[in-house]
Amino acid sequence: MATRRAQSLRVRDRAVWAAFLLPALAVYALFLIYPVIQSGVLSFTSWAGPGRAATVVGLENYTELLADPVFWRAMGNTALLLFVSIVIQLPIGLGLALIVATAARAKRFWRAIYFIPTLMSTVAIAILWRLIYSPDFGIINGFLRAVGLGDLAQGWLGQSSTALAAVLATNIWQWAPFYMVIYLAALAGINGEVYEAAALDGATPWQRFWYVTLPLLKPVLITTSILSLAGSIKAFDLVYIMTGGGPSSSTELLATYMFRQGFDNYRLGYASTIAVVMFLITFVLTVLVIVQSNRRNHADEMRGAK
Numbered sequence: 001m002a003t004r005r006a007q008s009l010r011v012r013d014r015a016v017w018a019a020f021l022l023p024a025l026a027v028y029a030l031f032l033i034y035p036v037i038q039s040g041v042l043s044f045t046s047w048a049g050p051g052r053a054a055t056v057v058g059l060e061n062y063t064e065l066l067a068d069p070v071f072w073r074a075m076g077n078t079a080l081l082l083f084v085s086i087v088i089q090l091p092i093g094l095g096l097a098l099i100v101a102t103a104a105r106a107k108r109f110w111r112a113i114y115f116i117p118t119l120m121s122t123v124a125i126a127i128l129w130r131l132i133y134s135p136d137f138g139i140i141n142g143f144l145r146a147v148g149l150g151d152l153a154q155g156w157l158g159q160s161s162t163a164l165a166a167v168l169a170t171n172i173w174q175w176a177p178f179y180m181v182i183y184l185a186a187l188a189g190i191n192g193e194v195y196e197a198a199a200l201d202g203a204t205p206w207q208r209f210w211y212v213t214l215p216l217l218k219p220v221l222i223t224t225s226i227l228s229l230a231g232s233i234k235a236f237d238l239v240y241i242m243t244g245g246g247p248s249s250s251t252e253l254l255a256t257y258m259f260r261q262g263f264d265n266y267r268l269g270y271a272s273t274i275a276v277v278m279f280l281i282t283f284v285l286t287v288l289v290i291v292q293s294n295r296r297n298h299a300d301e302m303r304g305a306k
Contacts, residue, residue, distance in 0.1 A: 049268055
């Protein structure tokens with residue numbers, strides 16, 4: 001009798017959980033899973049948009065994509081953005097978090113100051129930095145002229161040699177403070193007694209950072225790496241507003257190229273092919289990061305058990 005009652009309670013609990021989860025899962029499927037499937041279907045067609053008939057072309061879009069030099073340029077630029085985000089942007093965010101966390105005075109003030117770029121809209125940031133990079137009245141060129149280096153003044157966004165670097169610098173300025181706040185929250189959750197014990201054992205500040213802080217931040221570092229990875233691959237608005245992918249495709253990213261193919265050239269089938277590639281890259285890299293992290297955690301547990 002008791003067993004039947006327990007089973008009945010479990011069934012009722014599952015029904016309650018299902019009642020709460022199903023609406024959310026339905027919305028998730030409608031706005032995420034369905035578009036992914038639809039993009040996959042459209043990638044095998046030639047389609048000019050609503051009101052036009054879609055023609056099945058098989059693998060023609062993928063064949064064209066492999067031979068498209070602009071696509072590979074966009075792929076390289078996106079890969080560079082991803083590299084810069086992981087190797088430069090995240091460490092800057094962590095460095096700012098460490099500085100603010102150890103600040104003796106005005107901690108809230110500095111945290112608010114550093115977080116301002118994240119609170120600004122991307123449109124505002126893009127317009128602001130376009131003014132900063134302006135060849136005529138931009139702050140950078142104005143400073144160079146003021147210190148006698150006027151020969152170095154140039155159109156930072158108007159030249160293929162400098163446009164991508166200028167956009168990458170702006171991206172770092174925008175998003176490093178966002179990761180700073182995440183790292184600050186993680187640092188606040190570390191018990192101070194751990195640092196005190198390490199200091200009593202004679203650990204230097206660098207050793208405390210390397211052997212105490214970083215291992216304890218590992219889950220957060222993995223999360224921010226995945227966020228940075230996904231954000232880099234789908235990056236669009238900042239570049240589109242600042243340069244539109246130019247000049248000469250020097251700042252073209254996968255997302256901007258997909259947009260231009262779909263809505264400027266009305267090649268939605270080809271744009272869907274680019275979207276599928278972006279999805280696959282994000283999925284594969286995310287899985288690799290998670291698998292590698294799990295392997296390292298398992299290895300650490302094995303060493304700890306010994």
